[in-house]
Amino acid sequence: MAEETLLKHADTHEHEGHEPFMPADEFESNSPMKVSYGKMMMWYFLLSDAFTFSAFLITYGALRVSNKWWPDPNHVFNAMPFMGHKQIPLGFVSIMTFILILSSVFVVLAVIEGHRMNKKGVLLWMLGGIAGGAAFLGCQAWEWSHLISEGLRPFFNPFVPDAQGMTHLAKSIVDPETGRRVLEMTGNMVTDAHGHKFQLGEGFGKFGGVGAFGALFFGITGFHGFHVFTGVLLNVWGFFATLSGKFEKVGHYEMIEKLGLYWHFVDLVWVFVFLAFYLL
Amino acid sequence: MSAFLLILTIVLLVIVVLQISKAAELARVLKGDSDYEESNGNLALITTVVGFVILVASLWSIFTYKDRFLPVPASEQGVWIQSMINWTMFFTCAVYIITQILLFWFVYKYKFSSKRRAFWYPDNGALELAWTVVPAIVLTVLVILGIQKWFKVFSETPTDAIVVDVTAQQFKWTLRYPGNDNVLGARDFSLTNSNNELGVNWNDKNSHDDFFADDMVIPVNTPVLVKISALDVLHNVNLVHFRVKMDAVPGIPTKMWFRPTITTDSMRLILNNPEFEYELNCSELCGSGHYNMRKVIKVVSLDEYKKWARTQSLENAFYTKNVQPELAASTAQTDTTSSSKEAAITTATN
Amino acid sequence: MSRGHVPSDAEYKSQVSAVWKATFWMGLITIVEVVIALIWMKYLTDYPRIILNSFFIVASATKAFFIIGEFMHLKYEKRALMISMAVPLIFLVWAIIAFSWEGGAWHHMRGY
Amino acid sequence: MAEVISKEHLAHDVHHAPHEEHHHVETFINKYIFTTDHKMIARQFLFTGIFWAIIGGLFSVLFRVQLGWPDATFPVLEKLFGNWFNDGKLDPNAYYMLVTMHGTIMVFFVLTAGLSGTFANFLIPLQIGARDMASGFINMLSYWFFFLSSLVMFASLFVPTGAASGGWTIYPPLSALPQATPGSGTGMTLWLISMALFIGSTLMGGLNYITTVLNLRTRGMDLFKMPLTVWALFFTAIIGLLSFPVLLSGAVLLIFDRSLGTSFFLSDIYIGGKALGYSGGSPILFQHLFWFLGHPEVYIVILPAMGMVSEILATHSRKPIFGYKAMIFSILGITILGFIVWAHHMFMSGLNPFAGSVFTLFTLLIAVPSAVKVFNWLTTLWRGNIHLNSASLFAIGFVSVFISGGVTGIWLGNATIDIQLHDTYFVVAHFHIVMGIAAFFGMFAGVYHWFPKMFGRFMNETMGYIHFFVTFLGSYVIFWPMHYLGMSGVPRRYYSFKEFAAFSQYDDLNKVISAAAIVVFITQLVFVANFIYSIYKGRKMTSDNLNPWNSNTLEWTTPVEPGHGNWPGALPTVYRWPYDYSKNTTGPDFTPQTVPLTEQEIKELESHA
Structure with missing residues (x-):
């Protein structure tokens, strides 16, 4: 290190009498990554959170390949609000994906405005980001309630194969004796949602299709939704903090950058949730 | 009182050590x-x-x-x-x-x-x-x-292997042999109930000559395939003397094959212990009775095994002895005897 | 980007346009994914699904790169940070291989 | 000691220091309870860790009593522990509960939080020359999450159905089904909640340690001038950060299986005369998720001990640590390999045999960096000038037990041998010696070595010697014979061996082991007595000898009781690595990191470059 920098550092040490110790970034220049500790913490937190999500998705993968049969996503996720019974595979989730990407873009723009100390710009784009997040949550709520209305539960899966392995949505009822949800069936004939009867695939019984399907769907999208929800709350806080001029006073909008990192991570996870549940 | 004394003793012991050490430190x-x-x-x-x-x-x-x-x-x-x-x-x-x-x-x-200095040797x-x-x-x-x-x-099981179906549950083993056809009857979890804990499909013809055994009898110098499953929690089939060990996992059947080389009688001679028996124990924590899941293994000559298996299959096949009469009884609608039959089946399965 | 550094107008413009460019590509990839999935469902169901799945995985990875590189700004950070994010992914890759290998083994053991 | 510290060295950086002024009001609560000072948080971790160690050790004594004297009854124990000992005899359910809680407490609460939590908090800022952790607040939260987690776990001991009793690995279905064992009821729920809080604590701690090491090093403290302790703690934090989330996922899914009836880990279960509706899950999956954490966890436990031992051996043998860079790269190698070998705990679990062979290969590779470390420690001692005291004795003992326990890892890592030895006492012997005893030795060495810095007083050496020799001999007496039990096929986690002719031949050894366990446990109470006594009455460290071990590292340049902020004046500047012991042939036999390079040294450096 050059003598000059050393001296400069020495200067910054002089006012220690007033504070018991210096702010944490005293030696930021020592950082091999040249980022502040706050951003670094956020990065590593996201790395560890990525491992949490990966564990869930790997669980999904392992269970899916270990099972005899798996519901066809194009059949399970083919509904769209306001479209009645029209079947539009991948339609609704694509919209959700676009909403989340756009929301992410808005937050990037807010970060960029933050670098220019443009309070108005930050506020505007943050608002966009929050709206996008809220819209996404709304979409997810609709999808959940729709699937629940079709009979999907964490412990029960009404999507069952026929003898050829094609996916059908079967009618289910609550067994009055055990209080558990079961398929409505006579012999091995099951009724589907449209009232058509079909023969249940071999190896499947009244407890429905692969039990883990509903659990994985609600578990993973729920955990992702929880992250989105937290992200929206954080962004709302960021919005009001900006509004109150907190960051202007501090002299930088790094907090918005950190919130942004978290928000993009949520988007990143969605890419893989989309891949695992809807595409593959 | 005794509890108090015990604690007091330990405390006193520690205090004594503390006092002595204080003095030593002072010195x-x-x-x-x-x-x-x-x-x-x-x-x-x-x-x-x-x-x-x-x-x-x-x-x-x-x-x-x-x-x-x-x-x-x-x-x-x-x-x-x-x-x-x-x-x-x-x-x-x-x-x-x-x-x-x-x-x-x-x-x-x-x-x-104090006369020496350590040798500077960093790498x-x-x-x-x-x-x-x-x-x-x-x-x-x-x-x-x-x-x-x-x-x-873990190589491919030889085709001439003798099959034993070992099912673990808290806290016992159920041994099922394939009988004369050397093919085990199919199992289906959806058929499981307290009369048929293994969920054997009695409609499968292969199951008709299957029999249950109290001891695991296996022939020497012949490959033995152990098919392993569990009903409730994890267990582990451990045949210590044969160095065989494999978890029993509910929902995922496992297997392991081995070729016994020493009969029980020969081992008794080798160890000079006429009481010796090969034992099967559980090696995966499965609850409070984990430590007493024992079965005896008898390694006999191939001829003896064949004789035993044939007799068992003919005389003791579960289907002919228990299920068939039960079916006959229920079709004849003689409800009066069915409860005793049920009891018979339960005892036999156990 | 270090804190307190105010970008010039040219920098600002290039940053904004880079973001929109990334958005465009990500949108395009998503549309292509959906379109191919639909075409496959209608006309190509007889072909091995692994071709389609490999495409989806590559496409998703590309999207992930855009998000991490452009939106999360990792492309412009120091190399050390990039490496410290990339290296742990080796463990995940191995975990994915091992877990799906195992999943396949269970499938086999269950006799399917 | 022979040399007296040269005061100039210390004065170099403190002479212009104004006296520390505290402008904020220091109350009891923000100084001792909700403190953000890393040194106080370290002490909090240490005290909580010691509390748990006593509980965990006591539990092991209780179940050793059953194993050593299976026929005897102990009315005393019934008086003390109530219905765990009905009629003076340990109940099988209570036995499994004690075994489970012993494992959980020792691995997580003592060796993870108590060991790496204490020393990471204490040493990282002091040894890299930082005023505190990057975020004192998150650091405080980290402790309080741990504290909450401890409370929940402690509460679970008093649940009527008992605490978790499915083994510390909590394999489902045993842990998922309350019908299977009473401990899988409320006790298990509390276990999972406690563990979720614990994971939160570890993650917050880890984030802080990593960012602190990367961002807050003082002037001149390059990465390759950091003491090995800091390197080890740094990698420990990374391991924790990447592996604990996976346990969190596993725990969350297990909670779902338990309370929502989902089928992640359960399938085709018939229990209590009823067939349950679970389908499609895999119990083996949980084992994979668990050991993805569980295996790195053993390195979380042992790496800090390794780091401290390296530092302590170098200091007390007055020699530079041999192969500093090799030591760092072997830690890195262990870290990386540690993440890819988890399934060697599952060779006999129905694992795909092909995967088993790959895991064997990776597993045995870990022996290479471990061997490098052992040989480097030995070479560090070679031609040293070894000062023996409680700290260095425990460090030497660490090397001995690490070897003894490490070589058996080569047995168990080999899948073929594992067929015979899996889940026998051989495994118990192996991991207790290599990660239990060794990690505890590292911890003791650290406590004895840094006690003066922590509390401004010295621990009583005589008691330290008693503590060391009894523990060292006792550990071998306890665990070495377990190898023989294992070679005879005796399975672990057995309440009694009577049922089996093959396993019931070791009444004699079991008595010896149990007796030794009791003696060693009481000796640890001597340590605790020494610890508490020395905090108040130990020999004082005086300000004219701030560096009692003549050590090179930065923590010894702080005042006797450093305030919040560690150095009253400017932070010290670092010029050299921390292992310049006996480099000079005259003068003091150590050169602290704050001593500028001599002209000759600069010349040497230049000629190298």
Whole structure:
């Protein structure tokens, strides 16, 4: 290190009498990554959170390949609000994906405005980001309630194969004796949602299709939704903090950058949730 | 009172040690640094002696207890495992002895002396490379030998293997033999109920000559395939003398095959113990009765086994003895006897 | 980007346009994914699904790169940070291989 | 000691220091309870860790009593522990509960939080020359999450159905089904909640340690001038950060299986005369998720001990640590390999045999960096000038037990041998010696070595010697014979061996082991007594000898009782690595990191470059 920098550092040490110790970034220049500790913490937190999500998705993968049969996503996720019974595979989730990407873009723009100390710009784009997040949550709520209305539960899966392995949505009822949800069936004939009867695939019984399907769907999208929800709350806080001029006073909008990192991570996870549940 | 006394004793013991140590510490402070070198030397001597005592005792005790180790492997697979153990034993003992000797010898040899100064020796690339490469080579040998034997143990089951279906549940084993056709009847979890805990599909013709056994009887010098499953929690089928071990997992059937080489009678002669029996135990924690899931294994000659299996299949097949009469009874709608039949089935399954 | 550094107008413009460019590509990839999935469902169901799945995985990875590189700004950070994020992914890759290998083994053991 | 510290060295950086002024009001609560000072948080971790160690040790004594004297009854114990000992005899359910809680407490609460939590908090800022952790607040939260987690776990001991009793690995279905064992009821729920809080604590701690090491090093403290302790703690934090989330996922899914009836880990279960509706899950999956954490966890436990031992051996043998860079790269190698070998705990679990062979290969590779470390420690002692005291004795003992326990890892890592030895006492012997005893030795060495820095007083050496020799000999007496039990096929986690002719031949050894366990446990109480006594009455460290071990590292340049902020004046500047012991042939036999390079040294450096 050059003598000059050393001296400069020495200067910054002089006012220690007033504070018991210096702010944490005293030696930021020592950082091999040249980022502040706050951003670094956020990065590593996201790395560890990525491992949490990966564990869930790997669980999904392992269970899916270990099972005899798996519901066809194009059949399970083919509904769209306001479209009645029209079947539009991948339609609704694509919209959700676009909403989340756009929301992410808005937050990037807010970060960029933050670098220019443009309070108005930050506020505007943050608002966009929050709206996008809220819209996404709304979409997810609709999808959940729709699937629940079709009979999907964490412990029960009404999507069952026929003898050829094609996916059908079967009618289910609550067994009055055990209080558990079961398929409505006579012999091995099951009724589907449209009232058509079909023969249940071999190896499947009244407890429905692969039990883990509903659990994985609600578990993973729920955990992702929880992250989105937290992200929206954080962004709302960021919005009001900006509004109150907190960051202007501090002299930088790094907090918005950190919130942004978290928000993009949520988007990143969605890419893989989309891949695992809807595409593959 | 006795509880109080126990605690009091322990507390007093600790206080006594504390007082003695306080006095010793005080004496040391008073004496100052004058005999530091000497006391440090004494400590070094004690440490080294303790170290060597441990080394010698640990090696010597191997020979004392060797006789209690598992006897000769009673299966072909066990022999492979034993040879792997011998190889590993050789290398690890060598490392253990050399490093412990060096460690405690250094402690004594290089104890503090005010006349000496430690040798400035921060690194030596060649030396470090040497003790990276040498262990790497030794381990490569062990890995290759190990994986080779591992694949032999888990090789394809020979087609002439005798099949035993072992089902574990809290806290007992159920042994099912395929009977004369040497094919086990199919199982289906959805058929499971308290009369048919294994969920055997009695509509499958193969199940009709299957029988349950109290002891695991297997023939010598013939491959035996153990098909393993569990009903409730994890268990582990452990045949210690044959070096066979495999988890029983609910929902995922596992298997392991081995070739017994010593009959029960021969083993009794080898061990000079007329009471000896091969035993099956559970090696995976499965609840409060984990420690007493025992079955006896009888290794007999192939002829004896065949005779036994045929008799069992003819006389003791569960289907003909229990299920068929039950079916007949229920079709004849003689409800009066069905409860006793149910009881009979339950006892037989157990 | 270090804190307190105010970008010039040119920098600002290039940053904004880079973001929109990334958005465009990500949108395009998503549309292509959906379109191919639909075409496959209608006309190509007889072909091995692994072709389609490999495409989806590559496409998703590309999207992930855009998000991490452009939106999360990792492309412009120091190399050390990039490496410290990338290296742990080795463990995940191995975990994915091992877990799906195992999943396949269970499938086999269950006799399917 | 022979040399007296040269005061100039210390004065170099403190002479212009104004006296520390505290402008904020220091109350009892923000100084001792909700403190953000890393040194106080370290002490909090240490005290909580010691509390748990006593509980965990006591539990092991209780179940050793059952194993050593299976026929005897102990009315005393019934008086003390109530219905765990009905009629003076340990109940099988209570036995499994004690075994489970012993494992959980020792692995997580003592060796993870108590060991790496204490020393990471204490040493990282002091040894890299930082005023505190990057975020004192998150650091405080980290402790309080741990504290909450401890409370929940402690509460679970008093649940009527008992605490978790499915083994510390909590394999489902045993842990998922309350019908299977009473401990899988409320006790298990509390276990999972406690563990979720614990994971939160570890993650917050880890984030702080990593960012602190990367961002807050003082002037001149390059990465390759950091003491090995800091390197080890740094990698420990990374391991924790990447592996604990996976346990969190596993725990969350297990909670779902338990309370929502999902089928992640359960399938085709018939229990208590009823077939349950679970389908499609895999119990083996949980084992994979668990050991993805569980295996790195053993390195979380052992790496800090390794780091401290390296530092302590170098200091007390007055020699530079041999092969500093090799030591760092072997830690790195262990870290990386540690993440890819988890399934060697599952060779006999129905694992795909081909995967088993790959895991064997990776597993045995770990022996290479471990061997490098052992040989480097030995070479560090070679031609040293070894001062023996409680700290260095425990460090030497660490090397001995690490070897003894390490070589058996080569047995168990080999899948073929594992067929015979899996889940026998051989495994118990192996991991207790290599990660239990060794990690505890590292911890003791650290406590004895840094006690003066932590509390401004010295621990009583005589008691330290008693503590060391009894523990060292006792550990071998307890665990070495377990190898023999294992070689005879005796399975672990057995309440009694009577049922089996093959396993019931070791009454004699079991008595010896149990007796030794009791003696060693009481000796640990001597340590605790020494610890508490020395905090108040130990020999004082005086300000004219701030560096009692003549050590090179930065923590010894702080005042006797450093305030919040560690150095009253400017932070010290670092010029050299921390291992310049006996480099000079005259003068003091150590050169602290704050001593500028001599002209000759600069010349040497230049000629190298």
